[in-house]
Amino acid sequence: MDVEEGLREVEKGAKVGVYGNVFLSVLKVVVGFLFGSWALISDGAHSASDVVASAVVLFAARFARKPPDERHMYGHHKIEPFAGLVVSGFVIGAGLFLLVESLDHLFHARPITSPLPLAVALFTIGFKEWMYRYTVRIARRVGSKALEADAKHHRSDAWSSAAAAVGIAGSMAGHAWADPAAGAVVSLAVVYTGLEVGWESFHDLLDVAPEEEVLEAVHGAVEGVLEEEGVEGEVLFVRGRRMGLAYHLDVAVAVDPDLRVRDLADLRGRIVERIREVVPRAEIVTVEFTSLDG
Secondary structure (H helix, E strand, C coil): CCHHHHHHHHHHHHHHHHHHHHHHHHHHHHHHHHHCCHHHHHHHHHHHHHHHHHHHHHHHHHHHCCCCCCCCCCCCCCHHHHHHHHHHHHHHHHHHHHHHHHHHHCCCCCCCCCCHHHHHHHHHHHHHHHHHHHHHHHHHHHCCHHHHHHHHHHHHHHHHHHHHHHHHHHHHCCCCCHHHHHHHHHHHHHHHHHHHHHHHHHHHHCCCCCCHHHHHHHHHHHHHHHHHCCCCEEEEEEEEEEECCEEEEEEEEEECCCCCHHHHHHHHHHHHHHHHHHCCCEEEEEEEEEECCC
């Protein structure tokens, strides 16, 4: 799967997040206010932050598809991990807000009498788990950290809905404090998820290396070309960095110093072609030759 196709997949996953979270946030906030469930209101606010997060990922996927220009000669792919960092900020902010509000309501809570808030929380668990699995499958297939951050946000929302359901059930049983206490537990889980997502995106912005299997595939591809072309040579190193969904790769190869410039140019072309066959998202590939006896 190439970068363009991967970004289209990211857009599709982000749209599911936007539409699904708009529906859930409205449902939970309305039912929470009507029946006095702070746990459900908090959970609804969590879903509302998911709407913003998914919208940021959607924007980033579209922006990253812009071709290189005079000011951005290597493209716009770094917007993708930057979006992951923005998403983590929203998640952490939502979690801290929910924690403060839940603790405030802990001391003057009222029992919940209607079963509807509990039904909504249970429905949300199943719906959010489906959203997580759908989104994370796309994210891992295309290697999108921003979309994976969005998927983890869905999973944290499912857990928060489970905590909300426990708190609502406790409140219905006569323990009024259980509902806001559940909201506090939810908020801590949300903050942890945000920190985890932010750490991963931060590393991507610092040009983190590709996965080990990617580097091994590139190394094997270069050796394969040398063998097929009957060229005596040695792969000195393979290194690279992730740029959103794309990879920028550098390869150094020691070859026979008697090879002509034209032969080296042809060999370079074959190596780049083979690398892009095994790593379709290799956008920029640099091959450097040095003397084998140097």
